[in-house]
Amino acid sequence: MNNTGKLLLFSSSCLAALLSLSDAYGGSNYSEELFDECVNVAGKSFCDSLFEKDGANSTNMKELTLSNNTDTTNSTMNWNTSNTPIRSSANSSYLTYNDNDLGFSIQYPSDWGLYNPGSEFGSVIGFLPPLKDGNVDVRIFAKGDYKSIKDFGDTFKESKDDYKLLKYYRNSSTTLSGNPAFRAIYLTTYNPSIIEETYGYKSSTSKGMMTGTLVPEKDSIYAIAYFSDSPNFDKYLPVIEKMIDSFKISGKGPVIQEDNSSSLVD
Numbered sequence: 699m700n701n702t703g704k705l706l707l708f709s710s711s712c713l714a715a716l717l718s719l720s721d722a723y724g725g726s727n728y729s730e731e732l733f734d735e736c737v738n739v740a741g742k743s744f745c746d747s748l749f750e751k752d753g754a755n756s757t758n759m760k761e762l763t764l765s766n767n768t769d770t771t772n773s774t775m776n777w778n779t780s781n782t783p784i785r786s787s788a789n790s791s792y793l794t795y796n797d798n799d800l801g802f803s804i805q806y807p808s809d810w811g812l813y814n815p816g817s818e819f820g821s822v823i824g825f826l827p828p829l830k831d832g833n834v835d836v837r838i839f840a841k842g843d844y845k846s847i848k849d850f851g852d853t854f855k856e857s858k859d860d861y862k863l864l865k866y867y868r869n870s871s872t873t874l875s876g877n878p879a880f881r882a883i884y885l886t887t888y889n890p891s892i893i894e895e896t897y898g899y900k901s902s903t904s905k906g907m908m909t910g911t912l913v914p915e916k917d918s919i920y921a922i923a924y925f926s927d928s929p930n931f932d933k934y935l936p937v938i939e940k941m942i943d944s945f946k947i948s949g950k951g952p953v954i955q956e957d958n959s960s961s962l963v964d
Contacts, residue, residue, distance in 0.1 A: 790937070792944075795823060800838055800952070802875075802920065805944035807937060820921075825941075832926030832934050834941060837910075841919050847912040850919055851880030854908065861886040864905075874911040874920065875947040881909045885928070905931040909942055917953045920945075 795812070796803040806825045813833075815824035820839035826832075844850040851868050861884050868880040886906055890899040905928045910921030922945060924938045 792940070794944075795825075797822070801916070801948040802836065802838075803944075803946045803948070804836060804922075804941055806834070806941055821923075827934065827937075831930050832924065834938065835923045836945075837921045837923055838918055841912055841917050844912065844919070847878055847880055847910065847919070850910065850912065851882065854880070854882035854884065861906075872909075874909055874922070874942065875945050877911040877913065877947070879909055879911040881907065883907045886925075903928065907931075907938070911947075913947060915949070920947055 790807040790809065792805040793808050794803055794805050800822055807827070809828050811826045811828075813824045813826055815821035815833075815835050819835070820837040821835040822838055823836050825834040841850070848868060851866070854863060855866055863882065863884045865883040866880070867882075868878075872879050872881055884906055885903050887901060887903050889901050904925055907924045908921055910919055912919055922938075922942055924934070926934060
């Protein structure tokens with residue numbers, strides 16, 4: 699598997715770990731060492747919100763400031779009588795996230811929050827459910843040496859030490875924004891750092907799903923990545939399917955350039 703494929707798989711483990719760490723170390727109890735590790739993986743904006751640093755909290759995360767070229771519609775959040783966020787369903791009300799600069803739009807549940815996942819993995823925007831027990835990222839990156847979406851999808855068709863492929867689809871019914879696409883579902887393993895082990899964290903496995911398509915006129919691959927712990931994975935699938943079905947790629951947007959500055963440790 700080439701570096702792009704490895705990077706996409708590696709990101710799921712990191713984000714799953716960071717989401718679990720946020721519950722234990724949010725607010726004034728966060729560890730500076732863990733916060734620094736988070737920044738190295740996902741960027742400062744995301745980690746400020748995740749660890750509730752500098753006054754940031756879950757509400758601020760939902761109210762992430764968007765650029766002038768990004769539009770959302772208004773709707774009412776979905777709460778139960780105890781004012782606790784409930785798990786979203788496919789019948790929830792939806793907002794539309796529209797990025798005119800990159801040329802795409804996607805619908806997401808109105809009670810989900812937006813976050814900045816950092817650009818290391820080609821992610822341009824992320825979505826978090828109220829319980830923070832999963833995440834969805836939109837990813838856009840240069841196609842590089844891939845001649846087709848089959849070439850890129852084939853990088854997922856083998857199991858490695860850090861992940862295990864469960865299902866793989868690439869047929870006439872597998873599409874993204876009306877374009878031929880692939881879908882891979884896999885288990886990925888997170889191994890804690892030495893610092894995290896001192897706080898009692900152990901290796902854990904999360905479940906991921908990647909749906910991607912090649913956009914030749916942009917020389918780019920557009921993908922939607924969904925990650926959750928295995929027990930909750932199927933619960934969000936109706937919502938994720940609706941988000942995937944709503945994803946639209948427009949003719950506008952840049953040709954993504956290959957970034958040769960990124961590297962992975964094999």
